[in-house]
Amino acid sequence: MQQRDKYRLALLAACAIALHGFERLIPTPIPWLRFGFANIITLITLTLYGFNAALTITLIRILIGSMVTGTFLGPPFVMSLVGGLFSVTAMWAALRVRIFGALGLSLIGALFHNIGQLLAAYAVFIQNLRSILIIAPVILFLGTLTGVINGLAVIFAMAHLKKLSQNVQNTP
Amino acid sequence: MKIAELIGQTTLPDRALLVLLLAVTGVSMALVPLMLPHGGQIRIEVKNKLLYKLPLTEDKAITIDGLTVEIKGGKVRVAESGCPGRICVKQGWIDSGAIICLPKRVVITVEGTSSKPNKGVDATT
Incomplete structure (x- = not known):
């Protein structure tokens, strides 16, 4: 990996941390509903730099993000960590299948993020399968909606990046 | 970016997955409250x-x-x-x-x- 790529990854990680921290300020109708905007960054990194880079950025984001928001090692941290690992692995697997675009990858990421969180909630905090099953459809449905938003954001961002890099290449 | 261009950026599996997810989660969301016991x-x-x-x-x-x-x-x-x-x-x-x-x-x-x-x-x- 080139030195320039390392700087870019650091920048991407910084963006992810900022999104992770600031999305908590957006009021949502349901208090625990998060948009997961940081997944936009994860997905862009995954497409541009591959699995290792995306995994690194996810881990940096969750570690530093939890310190910024003061939830390090608390329940939200555990949920983020498991969700993040599930999501990045699933998106990488889906990317290798090569039939999905940014929207599909984002949906898969959101789905597995939520599956990971539900499993973590069951395994670590609440061994009550019924309450987990009651809440699961709602969480997965909302995750699909936020997955669409993030997927569209990735499409826009990638189109913009492509235009920028073309401009750079065309200038002598 | 226009809407048509945006849709052009999605693949058929993308759209199929979206419809499938919305259908499965939507239907199960509608079914769960029916199965829950009330009161008691x-x-x-x-x-x-x-x-x-x-x-x-x-x-x-x-x-x-x-x-x-x-x-x-x-x-x-x-x-x-x-x-x-x-x-x-x-x-x-x-x-x-x-x-x-x-x-x-x-x-x-x-x-x-x-x-x-x-x-x-x-x-x-």
Whole structure:
């Protein structure tokens, strides 16, 4: 990996941390509903730099993000960590299948993020399968909606990046 | 970017996946409330241990670990939680489903009455 790529990854990680921290300020109708905007960054990194880079950025984001928001090692941290690992692995697997675009990858990421969180909630905090099953459809449905938003954001961002890099290449 | 251009950026599997996810989660969201028992009684579990089993018919307020659970008029709510998120408090009154407080690991579930007094054969028959 080139030195320039390392700087870019650091920048991407910084963006992810900022999104992770600031999305908590957006009021949502349901208090625990998060948009997961940081997944936009994860997905862009995954497409541009591959699995290792995306995994690194996810881990940096969750570690530093939890310190910024003061939830390090608390329940939200555990949920983020498991969700993040599930999501990045699933998106990488889906990317290798090569039939999905940014929207599909984002949906898969959101789905597995939520599956990971539900499993973590069951395994670590609440061994009550019924309450987990009651809440699961709602969480997965909302995750699909936020997955669409993030997927569209990735499409826009990638189109913009492509235009920028073309401009750079065309200038002598 | 125009709408048509945007749709052009998605693949057929993308769209199929979106429709599938919306359908499956939408239908199961509609089905779950139908299967939940209403009224009856509540179970309060703390750290996966059953602490209380209370009838919803009796108005009552109990405090567990700084968490105040209030039962009134066949419904239950968490009146005060003392934790930063207060998600359980914001959920308000419920008569089916569950209230879950992760930080204190308290689960309040509404279930049907187990004894079913109206369906059994009573002593006089």
